[in-house]
Amino acid sequence: MLDKLLVKDLMTKDVLTVDKEVETVFAFEELMKNKISAMPVLDGEKMVGIVTATDLGHNLILDNYQFGTKVKSVMVTDVACVSPENTLKEAVCVMFDKAPGENIINQLPVVEDGKLIGILSDGDIIKAIKNEF
Amino acid sequence: MLDKLLVKDLMTKDVLTVDKEVETVFAFEELMKNKISAMPVLDGEKMVGIVTATDLGHNLILDNYQFGTKVKSVMVTDVACVSPENTLKEAVCVMFDKAPGENIINQLPVVEDGKLIGILSDGDIIKAIKNEF
Numbered sequence: 001m002l003d004k005l006l007v008k009d010l011m012t013k014d015v016l017t018v019d020k021e022v023e024t025v026f027a028f029e030e031l032m033k034n035k036i037s038a039m040p041v042l043d044g045e046k047m048v049g050i051v052t053a054t055d056l057g058h059n060l061i062l063d064n065y066q067f068g069t070k071v072k073s074v075m076v077t078d079v080a081c082v083s084p085e086n087t088l089k090e091a092v093c094v095m096f097d098k099a100p101g102e103n104i105i106n107q108l109p110v111v112e113d114g115k116l117i118g119i120l121s122d123g124d125i126i127k128a129i130k131n132e133f
Numbered sequence: 134m135l136d137k138l139l140v141k142d143l144m145t146k147d148v149l150t151v152d153k154e155v156e157t158v159f160a161f162e163e164l165m166k167n168k169i170s171a172m173p174v175l176d177g178e179k180m181v182g183i184v185t186a187t188d189l190g191h192n193l194i195l196d197n198y199q200f201g202t203k204v205k206s207v208m209v210t211d212v213a214c215v216s217p218e219n220t221l222k223e224a225v226c227v228m229f230d231k232a233p234g235e236n237i238i239n240q241l242p243v244v245e246d247g248k249l250i251g252i253l254s255d256g257d258i259i260k261a262i263k264n265e266f
Binding site: 002003025028029032033035037053054057058060061062088089092093095096103104106122123125126127129130132133 | 135136158161162165166168170186187190191193194195221222225226228229236237239255256258259260262263265266
C-alpha cells in the first residue's frame with residue numbers, strides 16, 4: 001500500500017548541497033545545471049537552511065541581490081524536514097502543511113540524528129506511484 | 134483507486150501561458166513570480182511549444198541568449214501532452230517515457246480537440262495522493 005511506504009525507501013540518497021558561503025549566483029547555476037528545484041545549505045556537515053530555484057531565480061533576475069550576496073543571507077532557515085522512518089503519508093502531509101496556501105513543498109530534506117541523509121522530492125513520490133500501478 | 138482517476142479531475146484549469154513573441158527574460162520572470170516550472174507557449178489560441186524555468190534560467194544566467202531573444206526561438210516544440218480522458222496511470226507513464234534518463238516531466242499540458250484546456254503538474258498528482266490517503 002502506497003501510504004505505508006517509508007521515506008527511506010523512496011528518497012534520493014545522493015543529495016546536492018551548497019555551502020552557506022557560496023554566492024547566490026553560483027548556487028542558482030548549480031540548481032539549473034542539475035535541473036533541481038532546491039538545495040540544502042550546509043555549515044560544515046550541519047544543514048542550516050535551504051535555497052530554492054524559484055527564490056534565487058526571481059531575485060537574481062530582478063537584481064534584488066547585491067553583487068556577491070551569499071546563500072546564508074537569503075536561505076530559508078525554517079526548513080520542513082522528514083525522518084527516514086516517516087511514512088509517505090506523513091511526508092505528503094508535511095509537503096502540504098508547511099507550504100503557504102495551495103502550494104506544496106517540492107523537496108523535503110531527510111534528517112537522521114541531526115544529519116542530512118537524503119532528500120524526498122515530488123519526483124521521487126511520482127516514481128513510487130508508478131511502481132505501485 | 135488512484136490509477137483510475139482521470140486527468141480532467143486532477144488538472145489545473147487556470148493555465149498560465151506565454152505568447153511566442155515574448156522575450157525570454159520576461160517569460161522567466163513570469164515563471165518565477167508565479168512559482169511554476171513550465172508554461173505552454175501560444176500562437177494565438179494554438180499551443181506551439183513549452184518553456185521551462187530550468188532551461189530559461191540556465192541560459193539567461195549564463196548569458197547564452199542574445200538580448201531580446203524570444204520564447205519562440207528557444208521553446209521545446211515536441212511537447213508531451215495528455216488528453217482530459219487519460220487516466221492518472223497513463224499520465225504518469227507519459228511523464229516518465231517522454232523524459233530523458235531518470236528524469237520526469239513535471240508539467241503535462243492537457244489538450245482537447247487541439248485546444249489547451251489545462252495542465253497536470255507533479256503537484257496536482259501529489260494532491261490526488263493526499264486525498265486518497
